[in-house]
Amino acid sequence: MTPDVSTPKRRRIEPEEPLTLDNSDDYVPYIPVAQRRQQRLEQLANRGYSRSSALNTVNDAEEQEAREDEEREEELRREKARKERTLLEEAQEVHKRKAEEDGKKTTWEKDQEADEKILAAIVNQRKLASDLELAKGILYTESLRSSWRPPRFIRERSEAQHARLREKYHIIVDGEEIPPPIARFSDMKIPAPMLKHLKSKGIVDPTPIQLQGLPTAFAGRDMIGIAFTGSGKTLAFSLPLVMIALEEDAKLPLEKGEGPVGVILCPSRELANQTYENILEWTGAMAAGGYTQLNTLLCIGGISMAEQSHVFNKGLHIVVATPGRLIDMLEKKRFNFESCKYMCMDEADRMIDLGFEDDVRNIMSFFKHQRQTLLFSATMPRKIQDFAQQSLVRPVLVNVGRAGAANLDVLQVVEYVKQEAKMVYLLECLQKTPPPVIIFSENKNEVDDIQEYLLLKGVEAVAIHGSKTQDERQYAIKSFKSGAKDVMVASSVASKGLDFNEIQHVIIFSMPKEIEDYVHQIGRTGRSGKTGIATTFVNMNTPEQTLLDLKYLLMEAGQKVPPFLMSVEDPRAAQGGALKGCPVCGGLGHTISNCPKLEDTQRRTMASHRGNDEGGY
Numbered sequence: 193m194t195p196d197v198s199t200p201k202r203r204r205i206e207p208e209e210p211l212t213l214d215n216s217d218d219y220v221p222y223i224p225v226a227q228r229r230q231q232r233l234e235q236l237a238n239r240g241y242s243r244s245s246a247l248n249t250v251n252d253a254e255e256q257e258a259r260e261d262e263e264r265e266e267e268l269r270r271e272k273a274r275k276e277r278t279l280l281e282e283a284q285e286v287h288k289r290k291a292e293e294d295g296k297k298t299t300w301e302k303d304q305e306a307d308e309k310i311l312a313a314i315v316n317q318r319k320l321a322s323d324l325e326l327a328k329g330i331l332y333t334e335s336l337r338s339s340w341r342p343p344r345f346i347r348e349r350s351e352a353q354h355a356r357l358r359e360k361y362h363i364i365v366d367g368e369e370i371p372p373p374i375a376r377f378s379d380m381k382i383p384a385p386m387l388k389h390l391k392s393k394g395i396v397d398p399t400p401i402q403l404q405g406l407p408t409a410f411a412g413r414d415m416i417g418i419a420f421t422g423s424g425k426t427l428a429f430s431l432p433l434v435m436i437a438l439e440e441d442a443k444l445p446l447e448k449g450e451g452p453v454g455v456i457l458c459p460s461r462e463l464a465n466q467t468y469e470n471i472l473e474w475t476g477a478m479a480a481g482g483y484t485q486l487n488t489l490l491c492i493g494g495i496s497m498a499e500q501s502h503v504f505n506k507g508l509h510i511v512v513a514t515p516g517r518l519i520d521m522l523e524k525k526r527f528n529f530e531s532c533k534y535m536c537m538d539e540a541d542r543m544i545d546l547g548f549e550d551d552v553r554n555i556m557s558f559f560k561h562q563r564q565t566l567l568f569s570a571t572m573p574r575k576i577q578d579f580a581q582q583s584l585v586r587p588v589l590v591n592v593g594r595a596g597a598a599n600l601d602v603l604q605v606v607e608y609v610k611q612e613a614k615m616v617y618l619l620e621c622l623q624k625t626p627p628p629v630i631i632f633s634e635n636k637n638e639v640d641d642i643q644e645y646l647l648l649k650g651v652e653a654v655a656i657h658g659s660k661t662q663d664e665r666q667y668a669i670k671s672f673k674s675g676a677k678d679v680m681v682a683s684s685v686a687s688k689g690l691d692f693n694e695i696q697h698v699i700i701f702s703m704p705k706e707i708e709d710y711v712h713q714i715g716r717t718g719r720s721g722k723t724g725i726a727t728t729f730v731n732m733n734t735p736e737q738t739l740l741d742l743k744y745l746l747m748e749a750g751q752k753v754p755p756f757l758m759s760v761e762d763p764r765a766a767q768g769g770a771l772k773g774c775p776v777c778g779g780l781g782h783t784i785s786n787c788p789k790l791e792d793t794q795r796r797t798m799a800s801h802r803g804n805d806e807g808g809y
């Protein structure tokens with residue numbers, strides 16, 4: 193009889209209790225082959241087997257074990273192959289179905305899908321909130337309370353009446369419980385001295401962005417305000433802060449070391465300076481009318497804070513700042529945001545685009561309580577709108593005209609001028625209107641060359657660009673604003689958002705790659721309801737896509753499109769489908785997958801990761 197020493201019985205050959213960390217009942221300890229063989233031989237010897245028959249028996253048992261192991265492995269292999277076949281078949285089936293569906297799609301539809309994917313990846317950014325709020329998961333659901341109410345007769349109007357008024361002024365709104373538009377400053381409960389002052393400046397009726405934006409901000413609501421260049425956005429976001437600061441001070445006057453009540457962030461020093469000067473004017477007018485003299489601080493790089501030390505001797509109401517200097521001051525604890533409840537970002541898309549996003553988040557982390565947040569710009573790509581909307585509390589979107597559309601008060605002329613003929617033609621072009629004229633170039637060296645050439649030709653010209661010192665920049669702005677100089681030659685970034693008096697003519701010497709920059713540049717003329725001319729030079733060096741963006745923009749604004757521009761064909765048009773604007777920059781001539789702005793942002797991000805932050809200031 194052959195004793196049964198086949199596999200199952202292996203378990204019965206118990207070695208000494210092995211040391212194991214596994215307490216499960218079905219644990220089978222590992223016994224080395226040699227040891228196992230020896231144990232079996234001993235067992236058989238104990239049962240009276242001779243050495244040779246014990247060896248034969250053990251050999252037979254081991255062969256059988258090996259066969260069984262092989263069979264088990266074979267079964268596992270077959271099972272695995274079966275599963276793989278099924279998965280492969282399923283994948284092939286899915287692939288086939290997708291190919292069939294894709295076959296039915298036009299190239300345009302496929303491009304659209306690709307664009308949506310890129311957009312989804314971009315939108316999936318961290319929301320704009322302080323690290324503390326993000327870490328603690330703080331989510332505000334209610335807007336800040338405000339004591340301001342629209343007058344009763346306006347509250348009693350129907351939604352349909354509000355909608356009619358908005359329609360009349362081409363105002364598009366979005367959001368919950370939107371405050372009503374108000375067509376007269378005097379119905380907005382603005383104090384009399386302010387009304388009087390505005391009137392003295394020729395500001396009698398609110399512009400559309402003010403008509404809807406002021407009631408929205410007065411009501412304490414977070415807001416995204418989009419309106420074309422020169423449409424009075426500064427008043428729309430600064431006046432509410434002046435009113436809030438006055439109200440806070442009336443409740444409990446701010447002492448030395450306290451404040452500010454609100455902060456306005458700007459992407460450039462010049463813009464901050466301009467807003468600061470407006471606020472000084474308005475707070476001065478209020479003080480002259482018997483209200484408290486509000487204390488405002490300009491917080492920008494390149495100026496000495498010592499000059500403003502008097503501001504720190506009293507409570508501080510308003511801060512107008514560029515991000516870098518503001519962070520510096522907050523970190524040095526020159527003031528804090530304990531009682532700060534209002535924050536506005538001017539040129540908000542720029543603020544986020546220029547690589548300031550982390551700075552903005554950093555600034556937000558200094559807030560101790562909920563704030564009212566407002567974002568304003570002339571151009572607001574969908575990406576930023578989406579991003580901003582999730583960062584605000586019950587935001588109201590106020591949009592006057594398409595975001596990124598050009599101001600219709602500007603006559604846009606596009607001329608084909610060969611590269612080598614530009615300088616000479618520039619002189620001729622300057623004759624089109626009387627001064628003041630602004631000339632834009634994308635390149636700092638070119639700005640200097642143009643200024644030098646004009647000076648040689650006897651034209652009173654100043655120049656401004658990022659490599660000029662703060663004093664040089666201020667001198668240029670002052671002498672141009674005062675009328676002492678006729679022409680200003682400027683690079684794009686240095687002059688964005690600046691409000692110069694009655695510019696007659698904007699000449700764009702080199703067409704910017706991003707159509708938004710073009711919109712901002714031509715927007716230096718045609719401001720506060722006046723008309724202006726913009727002449728743009730293009731030539732073979734201008735990328736075709738930029739020309740397409742320009743062509744669509746001119747068409748949208750009802751402007752004359754010159755034949756050479758008309759002949760630039762849109763490759764998307766042949767593929768069918770409606771032509772939508774690029775969701776990143778708003779340009780109408782391309783899609784997100786070839787957006788110059790997105791490329792630029794990515795380039796900048798990579799540069800800043802390498803520690804080479806070109807977005808600094």
Ligand SMILES: Nc1ncnc2c1ncn2[C@@H]1O[C@H](COP(=O)(O)OP(=O)(O)OP(=O)(O)O)[C@@H](O)[C@H]1O
Nearest residue numbers: 395397398399421422423424425426570689691720
């Ligand atoms: N309601 C109004 N009526 C007449 N003029 C106004 C009114 N509101 C503002 N202005 C004037 O219009 C000019 C442009 O205003 P502002 O600089 O605020 O424009 P903006 O919308 O901020 O432009 P940008 O986008 O270029 O910065 C200023 O000189 C301002 O005094």
